[in-house]
Amino acid sequence: MLMKFQREMNLTYLFITHDLSMVRHIADHTAVMYLGTMVEYGPTAELYDHPAHPYTIGLLSAVPIADPEYCRTHQPSHLQGEVPSPINPKPGCRFCDRCPRATAQCRKERPVLREIAPGHLAACYNL
Numbered sequence: 826m827l828m829k830f831q832r833e834m835n836l837t838y839l840f841i842t843h844d845l846s847m848v849r850h851i852a853d854h855t856a857v858m859y860l861g862t863m864v865e866y867g868p869t870a871e872l873y874d875h876p877a878h879p880y881t882i883g884l885l886s887a888v889p890i891a892d893p894e895y896c897r898t899h900q901p902s903h904l905q906g907e908v909p910s911p912i913n914p915k916p917g918c919r920f921c922d923r924c925p926r927a928t929a930q931c932r933k934e935r936p937v938l939r940e941i942a943p944g945h946l947a948a949c950y951n952l
């Protein structure tokens with residue numbers, strides 16, 4: 826129904842969800858947020874095929890995929906730990922307490938979005 830309205834009325838939606846399998850079907854562009862900060866943004870197909878930020882990779886890994894071949898060839902990357910409180914966030918990358926790639930730099934400075942492919946941006950020091 827949403828896609829029908831979009832076609833017929835030339836609408837633009839801002840769709841906020843945790844259901845990443847639905848996002849893939851309805852969104853032209855996707856932004857991934859963590860603790861109120863955008864950590865990755867890009868054309869949906871590019872972002873799903875080449876996720877860059879460790880949080881995006883963890884989120885996509887948690888989406889159930891009914892394809893035995895895909896499951897055999899892709900290693901799951903489950904998110905570890907708890908989401909920290911957004912009150913008085915620590916300096917540095919907000920994801921660093923849960924990130925398997927975190928370095929000393931991540932704990933000192935907050936990464937900013939930078940373009941890693943045409944139209945595809947990610948905020949991470951270790952891409």
Ligand code: SF4
Nearest residue numbers: 918921924931949950
């Ligand atoms: S900046 Fe560091 S802690 Fe943050 S996502 Fe990238 S590697 Fe992980």
